[in-house]
Amino acid sequence: MSNVENKKTQEMIGFYHQLNNKRQDTWVKLKKYTFHLSTSSRSSKGHNRLKKAVELSLTSLESIEDYTAFPSKEDFRYLWIQFEQKDYVGLTHSVAQIHYFLENGTYRRKDVDLSLSTTESKANLETDDENPNSIQGANNSRSRPYFEVLIVDDLLIDAENQLLNAMRTMRHHDDQFTYNTIVVPTFEDAIIAVLINPNIQACILRPSFPMKSKRNSGLITHVVAAIDEKLRKYVYNSKNQGSELGRLINYLRPELDLYMISDMAMETGNQDDDGYFKRVFYSENSNLDMHHSILGGIAERFDTPFFSALKKYSRKPTGIFHALPISRAKSIEKSNWIGDMLDFYGANIFLAETSTTSGGLDSLLQPKGPLKKAQEYASRAYGSRSSYFVTNGTSTANKIVVQALVQPGDIILVDRDCHKSHHYGMVLSGAHVKYLDSYPIHDLSIYGGVPLKEIKRNLLKYKKLGQLDRVKMLLLTNCTFDGVVYNVRQVMEECLAIKPDLVFLWDEAWFAFASFNPIYRTRTAMFSAASLTRRFKRTKYRKKYEAYQQQLAQVAPEEQTAWMLENKLVPNPDLARIRTYTTQSTHKTLTSLRQGSMIHIFDQDFRQKVESTFNEAYMTHTSTSPNYQILASLDIGRRQAELEGYEMVNKQLELSMTMRQSAYQSERLKKYFDVLVNKDLVPTEFRQSGVETYFNVDSGFSQMEEAWANDEFVVDPTRITVHIGKTGIDGNTFKDKYLMDKYGIQINKTSRNTILFMVNIGTSRSSIMYLLNCLYKTVNELEIRDEEMSPAERAIHQKRVTSLTKELPPLPDFSCFHGAFRPGKTLGSDEGDIRKAYFLSYDCQNYEYINLDNGELERAMQSGRELVSSTFIIPYPPGFPILVPGQVISQEILEYMKALDVTEIHGYNPELGLSVFTEQALNRLEQSTTAELVTITSIKDTTKSVRTAAKHKQKVPALK
Structure with missing residues (x-):
């Protein structure tokens, strides 16, 4: 691509990321x-300038509106005719109408006729809006959903x-x-349409069509190439273009319903070998069949089995003769004192409150009806093989998964700065923990992610020690609180080359929304698991593995470990098993009531190895009286994610780009605040693309795709980390005093010198403007503060x-675990028995x-005493444990604790001091551990002797 074409492409990509706002x-x-x-x-001087501005605006909009149903191509032709005929008054009315209809969503409720005057159109619409029973009323909750x-x-x-009119006449008011x-003529136009038009919910494809678009070809070239260059080339060269276009659309937006219109038998054309198309129509099929199929496909995603069952239940006349006096608001209606609760919450929440699993409802612990179906729908939406609802947060979801998969004594590799629920999960499961260090960002008091080389080094070490069979799970956080995202597929692929049956648990508590954007999705656990499963089945991949084995065989045995650390590893497709689990806080980034979470599973061995233990763990941690409102919100939140998740996540991304751009370009804001970019949060060695920031003034936001396709770690741009060190105010104080107390702005993550703003699907453009306005006001306040400082105050x-x-x-x-808590120390491994340390402190x-x-x-450390923490020590901020039970307190940790200026340190009592194990307790424990090891060794030796004796029919030795 030439420099000119490349610049044009970058401009278009920048446009794509901020399309809605533009x-x-x-x-x-x-x-x-x-x-x-x-x-x-x-005759005025400004008249020609205005004509040019109108012409440029029409040209710019036409490149978008060609891919939307409103305004239609016919509407736009009408605008051009008015402009060319110099009917500027008529053009003004037409543009005002379109803008009004777009702003109010009128086109979603009724067909719009531009021939009506603006006044007549508004009057008619207002009449419709005043009728609350109108099926096309302005109340979106009562109008028919539009797509x-x-x-x-x-x-x-x-x-x-003719085709558009035929499709329009099939619509019925009872639908x-x-x-x-919308009709587009080419492959590239189709890709652009599904990317920029979130209203598209179904696609009808012909078997063949032209490939190149007459407009915006740079956009499609860059976008598709950024996602998968090989796939793009394959589609262009394919003889079955319709089928391959369906494959690509499914890749970009898997939620869409795809249909094929064909004149040849599918078995002849081999057009749907992966089942991407819901139905194939032939020339003899009527348009009415197509119409009903389209509506039926939307109905499948619109269906909310549990939410619908709960609504139906709430309307039944019942007599309550079981627990839950609040059910149907009975205990509130009769009260003289708490009637305001009913006034505040309304009646429906109590009508739907029940503890029964009958009457069309279902049991969370053993779902067989609408709840089971709702979870199956969630599995479809997130690309898992099975999904489970959790009503008490991802903290519980994490413990469920760990308990289901890990037995006492199994080794888990886990990033130390993960959520505290994982650490407590290790205690409950009895896992032997090997903590992995994430790369630190010392200047920000932030940890990033665990480098892949660090993970491989530990796996190879356990392999060398002969202990790899004990390593059960790799547990990582994707993405981190600060937005650092792993290359999930690469991590899993290379780890499986060392241990083919390794289980992966990805904590995606803050990443549930990522499944509904084509760029984000590629770095989710479920997408990566499905992708690897397909990849391992391909003949091409098998050849790649054979070439890798030949390459590895040429490396000297003593150098293989070093070589494997520096080179990309390829797993054996005959041995590798995809065993991937994801926990997500749906309530954090999608629509759900608080504590609504999900577990998503893509485990090829789940049915034969895990299902029973998973069910036991699920029942262990799940209430027998789950909150039905949370379950219903998870169900309906899934509907929203499938039908408009793509649109909402795109807007979320656009708004974050808007805020970043404003902050990057404002000299006043930069006086005190620095919005951090890729290079600030991801070191150079992990940015293979070389991309330092997603934004520059010349090309806008044009490099995100390149970084997400190639880098070991990337940063989610919707996590906006702001460095505030130049204000002289620490993060916690700034959060409370300057944001919450003055402006009511809520955030929940700070470090000593940073604050984190998270843009989500509920954030509005006005919210972004309000935040920026508040930051400008804060700058004014800080400038006045600095101007009025005395010399002594300035020095402070x-x-x-x-x-x-x-x-x-x-x-x-x-640092390390104390020897008393290192069960593998005699073998040279350093994982810790955190459970033993935790419960030792009960006495x-x-x-x-x-x-x-x-x-x-x-003084105690200088005397040579090894001080060992008996509790978790978690300073907040930053909110990760710097000490865990059984961990030796190092000089570096001590200096860090003394330098902290935060007042909230979980597990530390400033009046009493730091809780450490006594030397006597550690000595007793080490002696008992030694005795246990002797016993275990004796049992192993005896077992070996028994097997040898049985083999040679000798007398069995006595157990020592």
Whole structure:
């Protein structure tokens, strides 16, 4: 691609990322330009400038509106005719109408006729809106849901109009949904349409069509190449273009319903070997069949089995003779004191409150009806093989998965700065924990992710020790609180080359939304698991593995470990088993009531190895009285994710880009605030693409796809980390004093010198503007503060700034477990039995407190005593454990704790000091551990002797 073409492509990609905002803004500008043009004198100097502005705006909008149902191509032709005939008054009215209809969503509720005057149209619409019972009323909750159907067919204008009219006449007022149709002629146009038009919910494809679009070819080239270059080339060269286009659309937007119109038998054309198409229509099929199929496909995704069952139950007359007096608001209606509860919440929440599993409802612990079906729908939406609802948060989901898969003594590799629920899960399961260190960002007091080389090094070490069979699971956080995202597929692929049956648990508590965007999705666990499953079955991959084995065989045995650390590993497709689990906080990033979470499973061995233990773990941690409102919200939240998740996540991304761009380009904001970019959160060695930031002034946001396709770690741009060290105010104080107390802005993540803003699907454009306005007001306040400082105050302030920008304590690595808690120390491994340490502290005689402030702890360390923490020590911020039970306190950890200026440290009592195990308790434990090892060794030796004796029919030796 030439430099000119590349620049054009980058401009288009920047446009794509902020398409919704630019579309809205351009219609506003066009409305203003046409109004001024219609009222200006044609002889005035500004008249020609206004004509040029209108022409440019129409041209810009036409490149988008060609792929939307409203305004239609016919509408746009009408605008051009008015412009070319210099009917500027009529053009002004038409543009005002379209803008009004787009802003109010009118086109979703009724067909729009631009021939009506603006006044007549508004009057008619307002009349409809005033009727709450109108099926097309303005109340979106009562109007029929609207969507658009994409038809890919190279038709002449007359034929296209006939097709659109035919599809329109099939609509009926009794239909559950209503839709409009878009026709595009080429492969590239189809891809652009599904990417930029979130209203598209179904696609009808012909077997063949032209490939190249007459417009925006740079956009499709870059977008598809960024997702999968090989796939793009394959589609272009395919003889079955319709089938391959369906494959690609399924890759980009798997939620869409795909249909094929064919003149040849499927078995002849081999067009649907992967089942991407819901139905294939032939020339003899009527359009009515197609119409009903389209509506039926939408109905499948619209269906909410459990939410619908709960609504139906709430309308039944019942008598309550079981638990739950609040059911149907009986205990509230009769009350003289708590009637305001009913006033506040409304009646429906109590009508739907029940503890029964009968009457069309279902049991969460043994679902067989609507709840089972709702979970199957969730599995479809997230691409898992099975999914489970959890009503008490991802903390519980994490413990369920760990308990289901891990037995006491199994080794788990886990990132140390993961959520605390994982650490407690290790305690409950009895796992032997090998903590992995994430790369630190010392200047920000933030950890990133665990480098793949670090994971491979530990797996290879256990393999060398002959202990790899004990390594059961790799547990990582994707994405982290600060937005650092793994290359999930590469991590799993290379780890499976060392241990083919390794289980992966990806904590995606903050990443549930990622399944509904084509760029984000590629770094989710479920997508990666499905992708690897397909990849391992391909003949091409088997050849790749054979070539890898030949390459590895040429490396000297003593050098193989070093070689494997530096090179990409390829697993044996005959041995590798995909065993992947994901926990997601649906309530954090999608629509659900608080504590609504899900577990998604893609485990090839689940049925024969895990299902029974998973069910036991699920029942262990799940209430027998789950909150039905949470379950219903998970069900209906899934509907939203499938039908409009793509649109909402795109808007989320657009808004985050808008805020970032404003902050990057504002010199006033940069005086105190620095919005961090890729290079600030991901070191150079993990950015193979070389991309330092997704944004630059010349090309806009044009490099995100490149980074997400190639880098070991990337940053989610919707996580906006702001460095505030130059303010002289620590993160926690800034959050409380400047954001929450003054402006009501809520955030829940800070470090010593950063604050984190998270843009989600509920964030609005006005919210972004409000936040930026508040930051500008804060800048004004800080400038006044600095102007009024005395020399002494300025010196104190500068000292604070220095401490927050240059003198931050380095983040400590994990030290080690004390020998008493290292069951594998005789073999040379260093995992820890955290459960043993945790419960040892239940006896107060086993621990003591040592003061952190008076030098007592330093003196004890200098005397040679090995101090071992008896509890979790978690400073907040940053919120990760710097000490766990059984961990040796190192000098680096001590210095870090002393340098912390936070007041909230979980597990630490400043009045008593730091809780450590007594030397006597550790000595007793080491002696008992030694005795246990002797017993285990004796049993192993005896078992070996028994087997040998049985083989040679000798006398069995006595057990020592």
